[in-house]
Amino acid sequence: MLLVYTHNITPRLKYVFKHVCTRILGVEVSFTTKVETFIAHDSLKISYTKQQLGNEFFIKSHDLLFEQGLNDIEIHVQSWWHTKCFFFNGEKSAIPFDIFAASFYLLSRYEEYLPHVKDNYGRFLATESIAFKHSFLHQPVVDIWAFKFKDALQLQFPEFKFPQRNYSVKPIIDVPSPYHFKLKGFMRSFGGSLKDLLKFQLKSLYDRFMVVFGLKHDPYDTFKYIINKQKQSKFKFLFFFLIGDFSTYDKGINPNNKKFVSLIKHVADYCEVGLKTSFFALDDFSILKKEKLKMEDILNTSLKASRQSFSKLNLPESYRNLIELEVLEDYTMGYVNHIGFRAGSCTPFLFYDLDYEIQTPLKIHSYHVIDYVLLKDQSLLDKKKTLSSVLKEVKQVNGEFIPVYHNYTFSEVERWKGFKELFNIILESGNEA
Structure with a gap:
């Protein structure tokens, strides 16, 4: 089990840690705000807060998981090996980005609640997304980040065996x-035939009659x-x-x-x-x-x-x-x-x-x-x-x-x-x- 020390256990924090750690990596996760409980834990553990406690596995937290509602968030997407990420958190952090805040932003569809252009059907367009604009729509970045997090954890806890998941x-x-053509009823079949006739779509008209009379497969x-x-x-x-x-x-x-x-x-x-x-x-x-x-x-x-x-x-x-x-x-x-x-x-x-x-x-x-x-x-x-x-x-x-x-x-x-x-x-x- 992975223990996470943080200054405030919020619904957002629990949600995204469970997706990354449990759903993707297959590791159960629990949370504590007590330093002594964190120190006493003798297996996987990380601190997720603003300041590092000592020399533990530390990820500097972005504010997103501790906020409520929608806010104007500044996002700078940067390259990270063969992928992209955002919410850079500096040198002291065990990994250079707050992947949990970034994952929450994508999974919650935060950007779809913000003002955006829709298509004719009222749908959110891919071109409006941060992933398209910064050329990472083609990658399952949340999963990629999770595996990079796993690799970093494995270095610190070499004896821990992560479960393997299957494609x-x-x-x-x-x-x-x-x-x-089948089961469309008389009026729709008649209307379709008329349309084929007016557009000179004779093959469609022929196929329609053959199917309706059971002489051809629909x-x-x-x-x-x-x-x-x-x-x-x-x-x-x-x-x-x-x-x-x-x-x-x-x-x-x-x-x-x-x-x-x-x-x-x-x-x-x-x-x-x-x-x-x-x-x-x-x-x-x-x-x-x-x-x-x-x-x-x-x-x-x-x-x-x-x-x-x-x-x-x-x-x-x-x-x-x-x-x-x-x-x-x-x-x-x-x-x-x-x-x-x-x-x-x-x-x-x-x-x-x-x-x-x-x-x-x-x-x-x-x-x-x-x-x-x-x-x-x-x-x-x-x-x-x-x-x-x-x-x-x-x-x-x-x-x-x-x-x-x-x-x-x-x-x-x-x-x-x-x-x-x-x-x-x-x-x-x-x-x-």
Whole structure:
């Protein structure tokens, strides 16, 4: 067990030390404000305060973990070996940066509470983040810092054995609509046919009629393929089905359709299933609650995980609503236009409510790449290079890699050619030594 001496044990301090020491490094941590208790401890121990007590392992603390609410924080990002860090703390500290304050800043999404430019959907942009502006979005810096902290501790406590954690993959399959043509109802099918006709999209019109009359397989119906992949993989896939009402933003299938319900149940026999909330559920608690209860009714069990439509988050309201409904995990945090680590970590973390200054029970699984962002790379070779780069970053710290695919990504549609191979690379990354 690691004992931390500090002048003030705050919720922020306990939260971030537990993430870095326990969740990432696998070491239990406790805290004391008593010097005699600290001196008597005969295992791992550090002091985290303004002044060093003696010759112990000392990290000079930044004020952030002892403050409340939001303040105007001055941040200077500097290079540190092959990465970047901030909150430099001088020569006397055992490591040159207060990695705990810096980690808290990223994990709490402090910057997303400050004034910033949003995109057309009201989302926080990657380009607004400190990580993008200072070119470390591509690295899970919180995990990298944790391992640098571990290395420094190991030098001071050479006899202590740190546990080893293993790299893992959590594939996400997002299903905004399970079918391209099937189960859309007469009016939507008629409207789609008319649209194809007016735009002279004759192949689409032909495919539509062939699928509707059961003469051809629906291109988005890739569930058999994905389930076969699940059977071959040691990593559990997590599906998110949209069951909200049809709207401008959400064009799924009627959740009362028996064939759709049957599909969800079938997938749940092999994979984990969560709720993809509709766009309007984001701002309307009653809609969110209705969708959650509907999914629980389909699954015949309590809902464990959610993912918000369009990867949109309204902090802290989005997460507070999930907490009130006792949803345990969320997979929304990430960027739709950039690969990288929005919260700076590839280790799941608990949501910290900055307004109430409390650690909540909601576990955040931040995703690192979404299929759409790989479309930017022209060739399959470029896509492989991009994917390999982010996989390497996660593997170096034995983290959890989270990719987001859609059911149609596995189709034979031209723009998604090669994406099955990319998915295989992701799954096989866990088999490499």
